[in-house]
Amino acid sequence: MPQPQPPFPNAAAIIIQTGPEEFYAAGTGVNVKFAPNLPGPPNVGLATVEEGVFENGQWIPGRPLAGDDTGDNSLVLPRLLEDPEHPALFGPSQKGIQRVTLYRFE
Numbered sequence: 877m878p879q880p881q882p883p884f885p886n887a888a889a890i891i892i893q894t895g896p897e898e899f900y901a902a903g904t905g906v907n908v909k910f911a912p913n914l915p916g917p918p919n920v921g922l923a924t925v926e927e928g929v930f931e932n933g934q935w936i937p938g939r940p941l942a943g944d945d946t947g948d949n950s951l952v953l954p955r956l957l958e959d960p961e962h963p964a965l966f967g968p969s970q971k972g973i974q975r976v977t978l979y980r981f982e
Contacts, residue, residue, distance in 0.1 A: 877939050886904065886905060886969065887903070887904060887905035888904060888905075888906070889903025889906040889908065889953055891903075891908065897923070897977055897978040897979065897980075898975070898976070898978075898980070899975075899976045899977075900973060900974070900975055900976075901953060901976060902953070902973045902974075903953040904953060904972075905953065907950055907952050908952075908953070909950045909951075909952060910922075910978055912963060912973060912980060917980040917982050918980050918982070919980065919981050919982065920980055921976070921979050921980075921981060922976060922978060923977040923978055923979040924975070924976070924977045925940070925941040925946050925951065925974055925976050926938060926939065926940045926975050927973070927974055928973055929972075929973060930949050934942050941974070951976055953974065959975070
């Protein structure tokens, strides 16, 4: 008889583009890779990633994230709550929103 499978982890995200190379992302348990959809250099990298919050409609930056926090040049939205049986790869997020800027390269 087959063993019951653990429930699939909850994952969800919303990504809002606010400029040609600027995005705000909120989510949990998601890994996002960006790809260009306009002519130009074929590769996309993360220029900046920072956690933060909006207060009274203004972005308040928090902790800047570096390569160790973002993974293989992709945006990682770790689970907001830590499940002891399924720990997040980079630990639980301190904030629910990340501001991301991108750059293109050959």
